[in-house]
Amino acid sequence: MRHRLLALAGLVALAAPAPAAEPPFGIWIDRPHPGEAIFGPQEIDLAVESQEPLVVEIRVDDKLVAIVQRRPFRYVHDFGYENVERVIEVRARTGKGRIATARVTTGKIAIDEEIDLRLQQLYVTVTSGESRVLGLTRDDFRIVDRGDRQEIVTFERGDVPLTAVLLLDSSLSMAGPRIEAALRGARLFLEGMAPLDEARVMLFSDRLLRSTRFASERAALDPVLAGVQAAGGTALNDYLFMALKDLDNRQGRRVVVVFSDGSDVHSVLSMGEVLHKAQSSPALIYWIHLQEEGETGGPPSFTSSWRHVARNREEFLLLHQAIDASGGRVRAVRGLDELGAAFVEVLSELREQYVLGYYPSADLGDGTWHDVKVRVGQPGVTVRTRGGYFDY
């Protein structure tokens, strides 16, 4: 991400007026670029045009940090991890007293990008049997990122505001009591939100049927949910992608809660394409899966013009993979009367998660996948969190 804000290299060359006969002389800051957000150890790379020996002073935020006298004119400075603009000034002086200066002001990244781009945050649920384990401390956790143990720099529990997209299947199979129960469940979820939480509700079938804005009050969302008629097919992949994408620019803990009684049939996107997004998104995915009596929750056996049975099974397994990769889970519901409790349960689980933050020791910014494991030093517990991330 540090490379994302690439801008044209700025340069300021304020060479002192020189007699016409004198050779050219100037200094430029090649890196960092103006407006680029910089953190940690970064190289300050200078370009100098001079045939004379010279001394270059480098200042960061008005403080002298280095004097360089030899080519290449480079210096690695630790800028720290504060998300602030930095002013880098360089001053070159020749033995004959000629002076040239250059100056670059770096940028800072938008606050909503900060959390996921540099500080990696993991939302961790720890369970023992059916119960969540709540009394753990920072020292109980160990994070391993690409095989390297990481230092946990932030540790919180539960009180990080959340932003949710409730993605409700409104296809024909949901007609009647099912859609009514889904809407009741969604309302319970919205009622349970804390003041700083926000949610948006999207109702979909093979099309996006209704969509609210993000809001923290249920009253703002209610009118949109009234009078919904379930109809049409199911394009879960498409609207899951849309929901994940929608959360990209939100802050803090993000979650997509899907409520559906079945798998995808009509999407233009394959689940493989959505999986990529799920892996690169910080959002958790929960699927409240309404199952028929006798249904095991295993892969489906239906067919459609878009996918035959084997492909539908692949899609189903990839959906589970995406959910697991996100750190969320499937909550099976076998009767409409369980539905409200399921929405409330998901909200409680989100509230009781541990939030661990760390700065990855190997952050290459090259889009490679970082496999992440979180372990808890207690026997008999299960730890659930996202499986990793792409370090864009």
Added chain:
Amino acid sequence: MRASNQARSVWARIVAGVLVGGLTAGGATAIEIKPQQVIDRYHRVLSLLASGDREQAMQALWDLETRAIDGSVGSSELERYWRLKLKVIREALLAGEIDQLIPVVMLHHDAYLMYREKHQPFLAGHTRSMAAELAELLAKRSSDPQVQEFSSWVLTSFAVYMQDSLSVSSSARLLEQALKFAPQNRVALLALAAAHEKFGEYEPATRHLARAVEMNGDDHEARLRLAICQRRLKQEEAPIRHLRRLLDPGPPDWVRTLAFEELARIYRDRGERTKAEEVLQRGMSEFPAGQQLRIQAAAYLEMDRRPKEAAAILDSIAPAEGPDNSPRYVYDRWPHEGVEAQRGQMRGMVESRLGLLAAGLRSSPTTGVGS
């Protein structure tokens, strides 16, 4: 999914039906009425039909069948009941022309819908089997191409209903049979191809679709389905050629929308990202309400690490208005418009054959026995 012989010979049933004239429904049976009553009442059903009172005929059939059989009858009782009805038909046929079966087949075709609507799956299955077998008999015994077409349409119509009920393989068997009677039955070709498609059998699907396109180069739906199946067979040039023909105005909007989506996917899979993007841009400009086009375009941009452009496209998606379904949903349905047209033609053939049926029934030995 091979063409199958219908399990039992209808003609053999009819012959056998004559032989069971004196059969009684002895032993434990769900048939509550005596065999002769079945014969008489079914004769009355057909007489009402022949007189042009279709509604009364349907009502009389309902009264008979709901009393005579239900889901608890065993196969032997059902077979006996079936033969009693066939006896009436057989006797009428002995005295008349084969074409008189057309109104009878149509009656059972429509009874199938009635039973479905009234949630009588057992009766629906029974009457459908009877109509389908009579239709096959009709096709085999008649040399009139129009009658053979009629039979083909009946089988196609049932196949489409069965497809709606997700009985894909049974439906495919009917369609194979329908195509034997009328190889040019476009609806059956498309429906059979779609059945193969649902099983992932893209080779036979492309064969049927290619035939449909060959029959009519302006069959846009067949061309689209052909291109999609070819793409799944990893072909590139042929589907690109077909899809490009569907982009310009002319084909239905749902066909054009899917042509944009599918063409973009082929280009994308070939690594031709710019072409894919251009196709989707054009699709989005021509179909501003096309949600899937936008989602596809956004997903590709996201994969290309252009997240802001992707977000801007998704932001432009407005919730759908009106009752229309997405093109992808329409594609997943059978070609209903064609089926409805065929059903209309089927009904149109009934009227002129009612007199034949009436004559046949008048000459039949069961006439007047309790009817």
